[in-house]
Amino acid sequence: MAIKKLRMSALILLSALLLSACNPQFNWREIHSNDAPFSVLMPGKADSFSQDIQLAGVTVKMTMTATDVGGLNFAVGSLKLDDVSKTTEVLAAMQNGMIKNIQGRIIKPVSATNAVLEVQGKAGGSDIVMAARFVNRGNWVYQVIVLGPQNKMTPEIIETFMSSFVAN
Helix, strand or coil: CHHHHHHHHHHHHHHHHHHHHCCCCCCCEEEECCCCCEEEEECCCCEEEEEEEEECCEEEEEEEEEEEECCEEEEEEEEECCCHHHHHHHHHHHHHHHHHHCCCEEEECCECCECCEEEEEEECCEEEEEEEEEEEECCEEEEEEEEECHHHCCHHHHHHHHHHCEEC
16 A cells, blocks of 8 residues: 555656646747857747957947746847957956856855856846856857856756757
8 A cells, every 4th residue: 555655746746847847938949140150959049149348358249149937037148359368367257247247145156167257146126046157159159047046056058048049
């Protein structure tokens, strides 16, 4: 009798896990940028906009490709540098700017085994978590971020989004 209950509980748990993995809220689709050489999976239709910004004393045109699904924001920022020698400074300025924008503190730094930086911060008065990668390929520089409430930010969502990013 106890074994039947255990099997039934396991079956219910497995069904719940499978149903949550097929959550229609996250309709992952491959996005190819028209402005920069990259592709990424996003969980909804993405929009893009461009703006001139200052990073490390350099004025650049940054394009953001982003979507907001289920209270989580997914975005890829891209820019092309004229002077490749500024790459390290621009990447550092991007990272510091993102952390400062959310009044954040690093909770999981980038390491040899983990390319994703995790930061706790605030947005609109609410506590949030940001997972981010800062990447360069040639003269292209990218920031790949997902941010939102801690309770909505699962390791699977972060992994799907971050591992799908390819700088071409």
